[in-house]
Each structure stands twice: as C-alpha cells, then as structure tokens.
Amino acid sequence: MSASLNPAAPAAFPICENPAEQFLRSDRMPSIWCPGCGIGTTVNCFARALIKTGIDPKKVVIVSGIGCTGRVAGYMHLDSFHTTHGRAIPFATGLKLANPGLTVVVYSGDGDLASIGGNHLIHAARRNIDLKVVCVNNLTYSMTGGQAAATTPRDAITATSPYGAYEPPLNLPHLVAAAGASYVSRWTTYHVVQTMKAMERMLTRRGFSFLEVISPCPTLFQRRNRLGDGLDTMKSYKELGATRHNANLADLDMTMGGEIVIGNFVERDRPDYLEAMQAHLRAQLQEQYVDPYEHAEAESALELGELSCG
Amino acid sequence: MQADPRAVLTGVHFLNGDQACCEGALAAGARFAAGYPITPSTEIVERFSKRIPLVGGVFIQMEDELAASIAIQGAAWAGKKVFTVTSGPGFSLMMEHIGFAAMTETPCVFVNVQRGGPSTGLPTLPAQGDMMQARFGSHGDYPCIALSPDSPQECFRLMIRAMNLAEEFRTPVFLMMDEVVGHMTERVEIPAAESIEVTPRRLTEKAPEDYLPYETETSKIGGSLTPEMAIAGEGYKFHVTGLTHDERGYPSMTPETQHKLIHRLFAKIDTAKDRIIELEEDHTEEAEVVVISYGITMRVAERAIQMARTEGIATGKLRLITVWPLAEERIRELAGRVKAFVVPELNMGQVVLEVERVTGGRTRVIRVPHAGGTVHKPEQILEAIRRGAMTVQGAGA
Amino acid sequence: MEIRIAGFGGQGVILATQILGRAAAIHDGLHATMTQSFGPEARGGACSAQLIVSDEPVLYPYVTRADVLVAMSQEACTKFSPEVKPGGILIVEQDLVRMQQPPDGVSVFCLPATRMAEELGKRVVQNIVMLGFATAITGVVGEEALENAVLSAVPGHLADLNRKALAAGLEAGRTCLRNPSSGMETGAIPGLAAGVASARAPA
Structure with missing residues (x-):
C-alpha cells in the first residue's frame, strides 16, 4: 500500500508512507470491512499508539475472537491469533502466563467479548490479568448479518429484533469495572485522538485494561435504523458524545439517539495476576518456589521500565 | 531429549x-x-x-x-x-x-x-x-x-x-x-x-523472512507433513487462525486450500500410523477367539480369558493401547484367522462399530456392551467368548 | 487376598487402606490394587475402600468375595459382612458395631480401637490401631513393611504417636491369636496360620 499510485512518475509531492502501514499485513489488503465501518479507524489509532509507545513490535501479540472486529488480528503484522468465538481472552491469558514478556492485546467485538465471551471478560477483569482489551462496539452482530446483540440499545431495529429491541443492553464499562478492571475507558470512532491516547495508556500500564470504542456499522445497524452513512454517524458521535471522565459508571447505558458518555472512567492500581501469584507463592514456599519466569522477568521489567513514561 | x-x-x-x-x-x-x-x-x-x-x-x-x-x-x-x-x-x-x-x-x-x-x-x-x-x-x-x-x-x-x-x-x-x-x-x-525420552517442540530454525508457518515437506518423499512451529514474541509475526488457511497461515476460503489442508492433516497421522499404534497381544496367533478391548475393561476381560483357557478355548487378547487411530491392519489380519472377536466396552458399543467395519463380515464380532457405573463381570465376557468359540467358521457374523 | 475396609467419613478408612496397600506394593513387593467408593458427602457418609493383594498381577480391581472385612461402623458391617467368603475374617470396631449373628463360617475379631486410640492421646489414630490389629490377625503384610508404610504416610511430628498406635494394635492382634477368647467376642478361627501365606490371587 504505497502512497504513490505510479512509482514511475516523477513525484510531485514527497512520498509519505502511512505510518500505520508497518503494522499491517499489506499483502492481505483490501480488508473485508465495509465503507464507513469504524473498525479500520480503530486499527489506525492502534498502530499509531504502538508507534507512540515505541514498544518493540516483536513483543506485541494480538488476539481476536470471531466477528468483523475479530478479523483485526489477521490484518496486523504482529504475532496474531484469530481464535474461536468468545475465547480470545482465555487464549490471551494462556499466552500472557506462559510469557509475561509479551504485551498481549485482545482486539474483538462486543458480541464476541461481552456476550459469548462475557464470562471470560468478567473473570479476566477479576484476576486483573495484564491484558489490553479493545472492544469495538457496533451494537450489533455484523458478520452474521446484523442481529440483536447484548449491547443493542432498546428500540433498535436489527435482523432479529425487527420490531425493535426490548432487552436492556449491557453497560460494558460498568460491568468490567465492577468485576475489577484496573483501567476502563470509552470513546467513539469520531474521537480518534482520545482513542489513540487511551490505547497508548493501556499499552504502557499493567493490569487488566479495557477500552470500548463505539463504532458504526453503516451497512446493517445504521441503515436499518435510518441513521445515515458513516459520515452521518461521525456527526452524531460528535454531537452526542459527552466527555465525562470518572463519570458514574451506572449512567453509561447506551440508548438510541441519546447521549454517549465517553471518557476515562477508571484507573487504579491493583496487583495484577502475575504479581499476586508470584508474591504469594514466594511467601508461602520461600526458597522452594521456582519462579517460572526467572529469565523472562528481567527482560520484561526492562521493557516496562522504558515504557513507564508513556 | x-x-x-x-x-x-x-x-x-x-x-x-x-x-x-x-x-x-x-x-x-x-x-x-x-x-x-x-x-x-x-x-x-x-x-x-x-x-x-x-x-x-x-x-x-x-x-x-x-x-x-x-x-x-x-x-x-x-x-x-x-x-x-x-x-x-x-x-x-x-x-x-x-x-x-x-x-x-x-x-x-x-x-x-x-x-x-x-x-x-x-x-x-x-x-x-x-x-x-x-x-x-x-x-x-x-x-x-x-x-x-x-x-x-x-x-x-x-x-x-x-x-x-x-x-x-x-x-x-x-x-x-x-x-x-x-x-x-x-x-x-x-x-x-x-x-525418559521427551520430544522437543518442532521449532523452526528459519529466519522470519523465510518462514511460512504451515509449509511442510509435502512434495519431498518421506518428508514430514508436520510444519515447524514458531513461538510468539520472537519476531516471526506469524498468523494463526481457525479458518481454513494457506501455508502463510492466511485465511483462504477456497475448496483447493481446504482440500490441501485437510488432506495433509489426515496424512500426517495416517503416514505415521505404524509408529503411533501401540498394541498388546497375547496368544493371538493360535487363538480361535480374540478379545479386543482397552483400558480397565481389558483387565477385567483378561480374567475372563484365563477362565476360557481353563475351559480349553484358545483365547487371545488384543489390547488397544492406542485406540485411535485404530489398528485396522492388525484386526483385518486376525479377522481372516479367528472364529470370533469379542469386544467388551463400558459403553453400548462404540469402538466395536469400527471393529465390525474393519472386519467387514469376515469374522463374527460379538459385542459385550455395558452401560457403565462399574466394570463388567468377567463371567459376562466369558459367556461371549464361549459363544464365539461355538461359531461355525466361515459362517460370518 | 481381597480386603475391604469400611466405616464412615473421617475415620481414616482411605488412609488406612492406602497404608496397607503401600506396605504390600512397595515394602513387601506384592501386587496391590486399591479402589475406593466415593459418596457426595465429604464427612460422615459411608466410606469404603477395597484392596486386592496378590503375588500375581491384579486383574479385576474390585472385591468379589472378601477374605477380610474391617468394619469400623455399624452400617459398614451390616452392608458388607454378607460379602465375606466362608473361611474369611471379619474385624470390627467393637464399641461401634453390635453384631447379632456373625456370618456363617466367618471368624470374627473385635477391638475397641477408638477407645485404645483415645487412651494413647488422640482418637484419630484409631485407624492405625485397627490396621495393626488386622495385620497381626491376617498376616497380609509383614509388620516391618506396615510400620514403614505408616511412617511414610504420617507427618514427622506424629510419627511417635502412630508408632505407638500401631504397636498397640499389633500386640492386641497377637494376644488375640494366642488366646482367642481374651476378652474379645470371637468366632471360630480356622486356618489362621495359613492366612499368613494366603496372599495370592483369589480364585
């Protein structure tokens, strides 16, 4: 994906590489995502956040589940895993526990993370395991044709709620914060700088971090609910987005046409899973304890040290 | 190692x-x-x-x-x-x-x-x-x-x-x-x-730029059909997916990729069957009845086999230490020689279905099903061995 | 030899059987297979373990006709005494089991193991007292093998207590063999000397 359309022609402008490109599998482009879809926007933010942190891309692993956002892993030029539906988090848990030197990012959609994988989401937050979870929430099941999701606001028309949804939707920041997440944030695909910054923060801190990015599905959700195209949605995100850092988490419900509360809601220090495990076993077993990360630990500590300014 | x-x-x-x-x-x-x-x-x-x-x-x-x-x-x-x-x-x-x-x-x-x-x-x-x-x-x-x-x-x-x-x-x-x-x-x-011999991980020694995660020596005679593995965090930047994938590990939704991948997955086990299959045999060569079983049921059956032998029934034992892949060739060989196979299992008949398929009607196969909860009584298996021994050879199943 | 040890949860039934199995399999070089029944309740429910000891490999893992039953509760005795084979041995905790009619042809030996353990200082070692008693009577394993197995199964600070418990049980068993009516309710004791050598596969 070179910026130059015709390499033979004399360059009228300096040729600029898209800085995100180094993190993309260009040989897999174009992506499957529709025009106006917000997932690509979040990927752009993610790539830029990676650059900003200066993190060694060799040590960044991305894990997705199934769905449109589940395809993100496949487009990232990183060690990448496209797992089963809902199970990106437990897969990532295994990766992280086997090698804490890895920065493990879970990148998936609302259906995958919060519905079929909801239990894993809760338990990963409870354990405060050091995963960076990006949940692109388009309020529907897109890949399967736009059915109602656990996140679909009331009255929204979907393929399986043709008369409008009547189930109350999940409030994801509230859920993961209650379960114990140490970082919780929500933005929309209109808020690209904030999204990027939130990703940057997640990449450089320890503990279970969760970012929800509200994102349009123009092909299904927006169309069925007469919300216009991608651009119209950006306008609505601009108008409806209400930045309230540290907002009362119970007030974050998504509604049709209502305010979208965005911001950084939770940032707290809790011992993460690995710290708790190592400290506890070492205290109990003393010199009998064989640290599984004897060699790996020094390496990862070094990296975190370098990054702590992020 | x-x-x-x-x-x-x-x-x-x-x-x-x-x-x-x-x-x-x-x-x-x-x-x-x-x-x-x-x-x-x-x-x-x-x-x-x-x-x-x-x-x-x-x-x-x-x-x-x-x-x-x-x-x-x-x-x-x-x-x-x-x-x-x-x-x-x-x-x-x-x-x-x-x-x-x-x-x-x-x-x-x-x-x-x-x-x-x-x-x-x-x-x-x-x-x-x-x-x-x-x-x-x-x-x-x-x-x-x-x-x-x-x-x-x-x-x-x-x-x-x-x-x-x-x-x-x-x-x-x-x-x-x-x-x-x-x-x-x-x-x-x-x-x-x-x-204790331990098999190390089949890690690739190739450089990241030369490495294809699902490339195998398919075209080489006797080459391995199991790809070499890279592990996360070492710069290979590989992709792993549950979707049908090509040698690069990239999703590829074509019948050709599916054909190649699935055939290789089967072939890697199939071509190594002889090494994978482990059996325990006792007196199968001269047996008129062979008891085929596995796990705890074979131990119980062994008592029945001893009882049958004291009754003068030439009874052999074929224990499937490897159940899958099934020892098809060995069962087929024996099928041509013995009067009957007796297959006790702590289920209503599962592995026996495969024994019947492999035997293809050439010898009698006697099921000894059990719903579970405890093991068979050796007498139940003995009774089946006796029935097997009374089979008129050539009468088939 | 097919042995069943049974009682209620918390009496150390499983541990006792494990120790006996370990004595046979590791210290006496015999073949021993132990299985146990589990109920959903962790304490107080019926609890039973089975041990097959033989000088040949054990094939069938369960007791079919018991050569020896050690019953540490009334329920265990009622439930399992019918499976003791004629000529077999039934050993009961005499304070916890009341027997109307001993099974035909079965030798019965009784011991107040819980009371003895309490006198030694800790009720929990009643299973070890019982184990010593049963071993002296049946000869299923050697005394040295049994002591080694007991000591490898209990924490170091309880070694002395367990050694004493074992000695008390063994002594009671020996006394009982020398004088069948020494304060115990016993039935006929046919061929007990032969019992020492009878550690082989049940027919």
Whole structure:
C-alpha cells in the first residue's frame, strides 16, 4: 500500500508512507470491512499508539475472537491469533502466563467479548490479568448479518429484533469495572485522538485494561435504523458524545439517539495476576518456589521500565 | 531429549491413576496446565497445582472448560508444553477447542477421565462412553490420536507418550482414562529422568523472512507433513487462525486450500500410523477367539480369558493401547484367522462399530456392551467368548 | 487376598487402606490394587475402600468375595459382612458395631480401637490401631513393611504417636491369636496360620 499510485512518475509531492502501514499485513489488503465501518479507524489509532509507545513490535501479540472486529488480528503484522468465538481472552491469558514478556492485546467485538465471551471478560477483569482489551462496539452482530446483540440499545431495529429491541443492553464499562478492571475507558470512532491516547495508556500500564470504542456499522445497524452513512454517524458521535471522565459508571447505558458518555472512567492500581501469584507463592514456599519466569522477568521489567513514561 | 530431573519424581510410589498421570505430564515437560474442577479428573490438576510451583511452571484454574481448553493453547504458542484434564460434561465443552487445536496444529493433550453419562450421569463411577466423542466430537473432519491406559503405571507412561506425540505431530492427543483407572491406586515406578525420552517442540530454525508457518515437506518423499512451529514474541509475526488457511497461515476460503489442508492433516497421522499404534497381544496367533478391548475393561476381560483357557478355548487378547487411530491392519489380519472377536466396552458399543467395519463380515464380532457405573463381570465376557468359540467358521457374523 | 475396609467419613478408612496397600506394593513387593467408593458427602457418609493383594498381577480391581472385612461402623458391617467368603475374617470396631449373628463360617475379631486410640492421646489414630490389629490377625503384610508404610504416610511430628498406635494394635492382634477368647467376642478361627501365606490371587 504505497502512497504513490505510479512509482514511475516523477513525484510531485514527497512520498509519505502511512505510518500505520508497518503494522499491517499489506499483502492481505483490501480488508473485508465495509465503507464507513469504524473498525479500520480503530486499527489506525492502534498502530499509531504502538508507534507512540515505541514498544518493540516483536513483543506485541494480538488476539481476536470471531466477528468483523475479530478479523483485526489477521490484518496486523504482529504475532496474531484469530481464535474461536468468545475465547480470545482465555487464549490471551494462556499466552500472557506462559510469557509475561509479551504485551498481549485482545482486539474483538462486543458480541464476541461481552456476550459469548462475557464470562471470560468478567473473570479476566477479576484476576486483573495484564491484558489490553479493545472492544469495538457496533451494537450489533455484523458478520452474521446484523442481529440483536447484548449491547443493542432498546428500540433498535436489527435482523432479529425487527420490531425493535426490548432487552436492556449491557453497560460494558460498568460491568468490567465492577468485576475489577484496573483501567476502563470509552470513546467513539469520531474521537480518534482520545482513542489513540487511551490505547497508548493501556499499552504502557499493567493490569487488566479495557477500552470500548463505539463504532458504526453503516451497512446493517445504521441503515436499518435510518441513521445515515458513516459520515452521518461521525456527526452524531460528535454531537452526542459527552466527555465525562470518572463519570458514574451506572449512567453509561447506551440508548438510541441519546447521549454517549465517553471518557476515562477508571484507573487504579491493583496487583495484577502475575504479581499476586508470584508474591504469594514466594511467601508461602520461600526458597522452594521456582519462579517460572526467572529469565523472562528481567527482560520484561526492562521493557516496562522504558515504557513507564508513556 | 531427556526429561528434566527437577520434575521427575524418580522412585517407587503408591499412586492412583490421576496422580500418576500428573507425574507423567511433569516428566514429559508440561509446564502449563489449565483446568476446571470435575470428578473424577480433578486429582490430576490438584497434584499439578501443588507440584508445579516447585518445578517452575504455571497452573491456572479457569472459569470453565471452554476457557481451560483454549488457555492451554495460548500457552503452547508462547512455547510451553501444555495439557488440560476433564471428564464427560467438561469434555463436551472442550470440543470446540479440540477442533481449533487440530486446525491450527497446536500441540496439546486432553485427558478425559471417563465417567458414566450422558449429561451429568455418574460423576464418581466409570464408563468408556466418550470414545467416539474423542474420535469425532468436534465439528468437521480431523484425525485423532487417543491412548487408553489400564493402570496407574500406564497412566504415567502414556501421559508422557501423549505429550510426546502431541509435539511430534502438532495435534491434540487424548489420554482416555476412566474412573477406575483414575482412582485406582497401585505401585508406580518412576524411572530416572535420563531414561525418559521427551520430544522437543518442532521449532523452526528459519529466519522470519523465510518462514511460512504451515509449509511442510509435502512434495519431498518421506518428508514430514508436520510444519515447524514458531513461538510468539520472537519476531516471526506469524498468523494463526481457525479458518481454513494457506501455508502463510492466511485465511483462504477456497475448496483447493481446504482440500490441501485437510488432506495433509489426515496424512500426517495416517503416514505415521505404524509408529503411533501401540498394541498388546497375547496368544493371538493360535487363538480361535480374540478379545479386543482397552483400558480397565481389558483387565477385567483378561480374567475372563484365563477362565476360557481353563475351559480349553484358545483365547487371545488384543489390547488397544492406542485406540485411535485404530489398528485396522492388525484386526483385518486376525479377522481372516479367528472364529470370533469379542469386544467388551463400558459403553453400548462404540469402538466395536469400527471393529465390525474393519472386519467387514469376515469374522463374527460379538459385542459385550455395558452401560457403565462399574466394570463388567468377567463371567459376562466369558459367556461371549464361549459363544464365539461355538461359531461355525466361515459362517460370518 | 481381597480386603475391604469400611466405616464412615473421617475415620481414616482411605488412609488406612492406602497404608496397607503401600506396605504390600512397595515394602513387601506384592501386587496391590486399591479402589475406593466415593459418596457426595465429604464427612460422615459411608466410606469404603477395597484392596486386592496378590503375588500375581491384579486383574479385576474390585472385591468379589472378601477374605477380610474391617468394619469400623455399624452400617459398614451390616452392608458388607454378607460379602465375606466362608473361611474369611471379619474385624470390627467393637464399641461401634453390635453384631447379632456373625456370618456363617466367618471368624470374627473385635477391638475397641477408638477407645485404645483415645487412651494413647488422640482418637484419630484409631485407624492405625485397627490396621495393626488386622495385620497381626491376617498376616497380609509383614509388620516391618506396615510400620514403614505408616511412617511414610504420617507427618514427622506424629510419627511417635502412630508408632505407638500401631504397636498397640499389633500386640492386641497377637494376644488375640494366642488366646482367642481374651476378652474379645470371637468366632471360630480356622486356618489362621495359613492366612499368613494366603496372599495370592483369589480364585
């Protein structure tokens, strides 16, 4: 994906590489995502956040589940895993526990993370395991044709709620914060700088971090609910987005046409899973304890040290 | 490669099958396990959770079997040797990730200490009702390696073998125990670490730019059909997906890619069948009736065989230590010679279906089904042997 | 020899059987297979373990006709005494089991193991007292093998207590053999000397 359309022609402008490109599998482009879809926007933010942190891309692993956002892993030029539906988090848990030197990012959609994988989401937050979870929430099941999701606001028309949804939707920041997440944030695909910054923060801190990015599905959700195209949605995100850092988490419900509360809601220090495990076993077993990360630990500590300014 | 002496409990012990299985895993180099409690398998990970901090590794109790069966695969891709354990209801939940492991060629071992089913069934009592589930339980077509131990000593040995086979063929391997073997306590001799052969991970030595994650020596005669593995964090930037994928690991939704991939997955096991299949035979050459079974049922059957021999019936024993892939060729050879096969199982007839298929009507196959909850009475099996011996040869099934 | 040890949860039934199995399999070089029945209740429920000891490999893992039953509760005795074979041995905790009619042809030996353990200082070692008693009577394993197995199964600070418990049980068993009516309710004791050598596969 070179910026130059015709390499033979004399360059009228300096040729600029898209800085995100180094993190993309260009040989897999174009992506499957529709025009106006917000997932690509979040990927752009993610790539830029990676650059900003200066993190060694060799040590960044991305894990997705199934769905449109589940395809993100496949487009990232990183060690990448496209797992089963809902199970990106437990897969990532295994990766992280086997090698804490890895920065493990879970990148998936609302259906995958919060519905079929909801239990894993809760338990990963409870354990405060050091995963960076990006949940692109388009309020529907897109890949399967736009059915109602656990996140679909009331009255929204979907393929399986043709008369409008009547189930109350999940409030994801509230859920993961209650379960114990140490970082919780929500933005929309209109808020690209904030999204990027939130990703940057997640990449450089320890503990279970969760970012929800509200994102349009123009092909299904927006169309069925007469919300216009991608651009119209950006306008609505601009108008409806209400930045309230540290907002009362119970007030974050998504509604049709209502305010979208965005911001950084939770940032707290809790011992993460690995710290708790190592400290506890070492205290109990003393010199009998064989640290599984004897060699790996020094390496990862070094990296975190370098990054702590992020 | 030899076992790490720090993890090998060399000596003579009085262990149950579950405990012996755990020691086998440790000896084989398992340094990560995830589990979810379920009778009668839990003692395996209870012991692992106690032993592993002293050896250098991690155990995590996950929120359910879906999580346990995929967490181990994440750890495998970060370089660990891994396993999980369960029983019937948990095995059902793990099915999706058995398919994922087969498709992504992730080395891992699933231990199933079988109990009575279906559903919650008999949590503390034995059965062998998951044999076909092990073979065919996950959706789609994939090959299967399943081993069945008949004693705690063999739980130790076969767990090592299962871990080794998983590494060699990059495939999920099943250790199909049962409640009796899991909870039965016997003498278990654990040899010195240097006498335990351990298969190392098939890691690639190629540079990242030359590496294709699913490239194999398909075109080379005698070449390996198992790809070399890279592990996360080393700069290979590889992609792994449960979707049908090409040699680059990229999704490719074409019948051609599917054909090539699935045929290779089968061929990698099929072409190595002779090495994978392990049998125990006794007096099969001169037998008129051969009892074919596996696990605890073969031990019970052996008593019936002894009784039959004292009655003058030439009875042989064919124990399937490797149940899957089935020892088709050996069964076919014997089918031409013996009057009957007697196949007792702690299920309503599962592996016997395959024996019947392989036999193709050339010899009589007598099922000795059992709903589970306890083992057969030797007399039930003896009765079947007697019927087998009375078969008029050539009359077929 | 097919042995069943049964009682209620918390009496150390499983541990006692394990120790006996370990004595046979590790210290006496015999084949021994132990199985146990589990109920859903962790304490107080019926609890039973089975041990097959033989000089040949054990095939069938369960008791079919018991050569020896050690019953530490009334329920265990009622439930399992019918499976004791003629010529077999029934050993009961005499304070916890009341027997109307001993099974035909079965030798019965009784011991107040719990009371003896309490006198030694800790009720929990009643299973070890019982184990010593049963071993002296049946000869299923050697006394040295049994002591080694006991000591490898109990924590170091309890070694002395367990050694005493074992000695008390063994002594009671020996006394009982020398003088069948020494304060115990006993039935006929046919061929007990032969019992020492009868550790082989049940027919």
